[in-house]
Amino acid sequence: DTGVSQDPRHKITKRGQNVTFRCDPISEHNRLYWYRQTLGQGPEFLTYFQNEAQLEKSRLLSDRFSAERPKGSFSTLEIQRTEQGDSAMYLCASSRTGLAVNYEQYFGPGTRLTVT
Amino acid sequence: AQSVTQLDSQVPVFEEAPVELRCNYSSSVSVYLFWYVQYPNQGLQLLLKYLSGSTLVKGINGFEAEFNKSQTSFHLRKPSVHISDTAEYFCAVSDPRDDKIIFGKGTRLHILP
Numbered sequence: 001d002t003g004v005s006q007d008p009r010h011k012i013t014k015r016g017q018n019v020t021f022r023c024d025p026i027s028e029h030n031r032l033y034w035y036r037q038t039l040g041q042g043p044e045f046l047t048y049f050q051n052e053a054q055l056e057k058s059r060l061l062s063d064r065f066s067a068e069r070p071k072g073s074f075s076t077l078e079i080q081r082t083e084q085g086d087s088a089m090y091l092c093a094s095s096r097t098g099l100a101v102n103y104e105q106y107f108g109p110g111t112r113l114t115v116t
Numbered sequence: 117a118q119s120v121t122q123l124d125s126q127v128p129v130f131e132e133a134p135v136e137l138r139c140n141y142s143s144s145v146s147v148y149l150f151w152y153v154q155y156p157n158q159g160l161q162l163l164l165k166y167l168s169g170s171t172l173v174k175g176i177n178g179f180e181a182e183f184n185k186s187q188t189s190f191h192l193r194k195p196s197v198h199i200s201d202t203a204e205y206f207c208a209v210s211d212p213r214d215d216k217i218i219f220g221k222g223t224r225l226h227i228l229p
Contacts, residue, residue, distance in 0.1 A: 042206050042219030107160040
């Protein structure tokens, strides 16, 4: 169990540019979640996948945001035409459903995005 | 819909003193309750969780929490804090149907020497 990994850990971009983040969940976990955390706030839910299916998207996820999880393994979160308000920590988490579930989400270290 | 209120944004406490971090939640359905800790520049780590059963839940690092259904509270306690407990603590709820987590705004625990 190597844990949830995220890449990159830090990203600085100019307003208007596109960025893509990657999350690799724990290998046997079928659920994958994206959260956003701004300074002084708790993480806010963005979207989640069960295997490759995206089951729910928050209203926070504007049309500029898109997430994918091809083949039910790693996931990518893309932000198009970034805005300064997109500056935040983007957290990924994974969990397992089924008979052995323990109702626990395991979080990655996050990707800190700064839009200048 | 669920929501979580953490009543204190910051809590200063002297080293080796007890601490209580307060959390209240609202939900129209039964929920699971969690406390997560975030150390500086690190990801979130689960301290403890309440799913069902005994209302007193023990977690890692000497922390415990008590679920009170009538008061819709899930306060976190530790009898004696250490400087290493300096961190941000998040109370959270999840709907068992999708286990999407709703977090509170966090409480920063500041340990005084």
